[in-house]
Amino acid sequence: MLGILDMAKKKSNFVCQECGYNSPKYLGRCPNCSSWSSFVEEVEVQEVKNARVSLTGEKSKPTKLKDVSSINYARTKTDMDEFNRVLGGGVVPGSLVLIGGDPGIGKSTLLLQVSTQLADKGTVLYVSGEESAEQIKLRSERLGNIDNEFYLYAETNMQSIRSEIEKIQPDFLIIDSIQTIMSPEVSSVQGSVSQVREVTAELMQLAKTNNIATFIVGHVTKEGTLAGPRMLEHMVDTVLYFEGERHHTFRILRAVKNRFGSTNEIGIFEMQSGGLVEVLNPSQVFLEERLDGATGSAIVVTMEGSRPILAEVQSLVTPTVFGNAKRTTTGLDFNRASLIMAVLEKRCGLLLQNQDAYLKSAGGVKLDEPAIDLAVAVAIASSYKEKPTNPQEAFIGEIGLTGEIRRVTRIEQRINEAAKLGFTKIYAPKNSLQGIDLPKGIEVIGVATVGEVLKKVFA
Numbered sequence: 001m002l003g004i005l006d007m008a009k010k011k012s013n014f015v016c017q018e019c020g021y022n023s024p025k026y027l028g029r030c031p032n033c034s035s036w037s038s039f040v041e042e043v044e045v046q047e048v049k050n051a052r053v054s055l056t057g058e059k060s061k062p063t064k065l066k067d068v069s070s071i072n073y074a075r076t077k078t079d080m081d082e083f084n085r086v087l088g089g090g091v092v093p094g095s096l097v098l099i100g101g102d103p104g105i106g107k108s109t110l111l112l113q114v115s116t117q118l119a120d121k122g123t124v125l126y127v128s129g130e131e132s133a134e135q136i137k138l139r140s141e142r143l144g145n146i147d148n149e150f151y152l153y154a155e156t157n158m159q160s161i162r163s164e165i166e167k168i169q170p171d172f173l174i175i176d177s178i179q180t181i182m183s184p185e186v187s188s189v190q191g192s193v194s195q196v197r198e199v200t201a202e203l204m205q206l207a208k209t210n211n212i213a214t215f216i217v218g219h220v221t222k223e224g225t226l227a228g229p230r231m232l233e234h235m236v237d238t239v240l241y242f243e244g245e246r247h248h249t250f251r252i253l254r255a256v257k258n259r260f261g262s263t264n265e266i267g268i269f270e271m272q273s274g275g276l277v278e279v280l281n282p283s284q285v286f287l288e289e290r291l292d293g294a295t296g297s298a299i300v301v302t303m304e305g306s307r308p309i310l311a312e313v314q315s316l317v318t319p320t321v322f323g324n325a326k327r328t329t330t331g332l333d334f335n336r337a338s339l340i341m342a343v344l345e346k347r348c349g350l351l352l353q354n355q356d357a358y359l360k361s362a363g364g365v366k367l368d369e370p371a372i373d374l375a376v377a378v379a380i381a382s383s384y385k386e387k388p389t390n391p392q393e394a395f396i397g398e399i400g401l402t403g404e405i406r407r408v409t410r411i412e413q414r415i416n417e418a419a420k421l422g423f424t425k426i427y428a429p430k431n432s433l434q435g436i437d438l439p440k441g442i443e444v445i446g447v448a449t450v451g452e453v454l455k456k457v458f459a
């Protein structure tokens with residue numbers, strides 16, 4: 001006879017595809033995430049499996065913390081420094097890395113390149129549920145590596161994958177993609193919440209107990225978040241997003257979670273016919289197409305993780321022809337831009353209320369830290385006043401509502417980066433400059449208010 005607990009376990013078998021909410025009966029609308037028709041019936045697995053059994057069959061036991069041997073994370077470095085940095089300095093053995101990204105952005109390309117490089121350092125197993133081995137071979141020919149040493153395996157069945165892993169005992173495992181792999185023990189369709197959960201749990205167990213560094217490709221939803229249960233992101237050690245714009249060849253690999261390193265690190269790549277190429281000096285790339293003597297342009301030194309990057313803010317301010325003034329932003333935060341325009345109007349006397357304003361960060365980078373405020377303000381003022389800024393000058397600073405320029409982080413690094421790229425003058429918050437060493441060859445002007453900057457720049 002079934003106990004009450006068993007019955008409860010067997011009964012709850014409708015799962016919301018959007019958020020993973022469980023319900024004992026079919027519901028038209030999910031009470032948790034309010035999405036419609038998202039419930040599917042899924043058969044529960046009844047047998048509880050032994051967690052964390054290693055390939056040798058050993059079970060784990062509770063251990064005192066002081067008795068746990070400290071492992072030395074011997075990180076394996078790939079040939080791509082950008083990739084290593086995003087991971088926190090290289091691939092950690094036994095870590096689980098999830099890589100999400102839009103269709104066609106280059107996830108498989110990236111991991112194929114990484115596999116080739118890792119093949120010199122250990123055994124690599126590349127499991128593809130999306131493409132046939134021939135297709136992958138074709139891609140690797142395009143990437144120029146034909147004599148690859150790693151194992152390719154086109155398979156979607158988790159049981160077969162597990163037995164191959166046990167046979168090959170790889171150091172690095174690549175799963176492309178988690179949504180195409182299915183566990184025969186769960187009867188729901190591929191890519192469903194319970195399948196993804198089950199397969200990830202199994203991969204995690206394999207990775208942790210056998211020290212296999214595992215990379216998992218994950219699909220994203222229309223909104224751009226990783227598809228499947230939110231739990232997926234909690235289960236893995238590192239979550240990376242591979243992003244880029246369709247019309248630009250630049251791709252950005254961003255860490256949003258990392259148990260082995262800092263988050264918000266980015267790696268910049270360019271998609272070329274021969275595969276992904278690292279962009280080692282992004283500042284130069286983002287400033288390449290700048291026009292000399294153009295109005296409405298200002299350069300800012302922004303921090304992307306621990307790295308300073310120079311980027312250009314552009315603005316076009318034109319009189320409104322009809323109705324309300326129009327404002328648009330691309331790559332910048334709309335509300336922040338409105339705030340800066342209000343400050344310029346109120347504190348600096350720029351009559352912007354009857355002007356349309358179009359703001360943009362050049363080159364497809366997203367600028368979202370407060371330190372870009374001053375550059376945005378200068379770009380707007382430059383276009384409004386029809387006066388160009390000097391292309392050798394950069395601006396750093398957060399703007400407060402009273403028009404004051406507020407302190408920003410890592411000012412020294414920012415100034416050094418600008419000096420390295422040949423900038424001759426930089427405007428920075430006065431308060432940030434105390435007690436720091438300034439590099440030679442660049443004039444650093446400490447400023448306290450926006451009004452002061454505009455006076456100095458457009459005198």
Ligand SMILES: Nc1ncnc2c1ncn2[C@@H]1O[C@H](COP(=O)(O)OP(=O)(O)OP(=O)(O)O)[C@@H](O)[C@H]1O
Pocket residue numbers: 101102103104105106107108109110130142271272273274
């Ligand atoms: N000959 C080529 N020259 C330049 N770029 C190419 C070439 N062939 C493919 N690409 C680029 O590679 C991309 C496909 O990369 P890839 O298959 O790695 O993407 P993916 O993220 O794995 O996609 P999916 O989600 O469909 O698996 C294309 O969108 C294109 O930008």
Ligand SMILES: [Mg+2]
Pocket residue numbers: 107108109130176
């Ligand atoms: Mg792919």
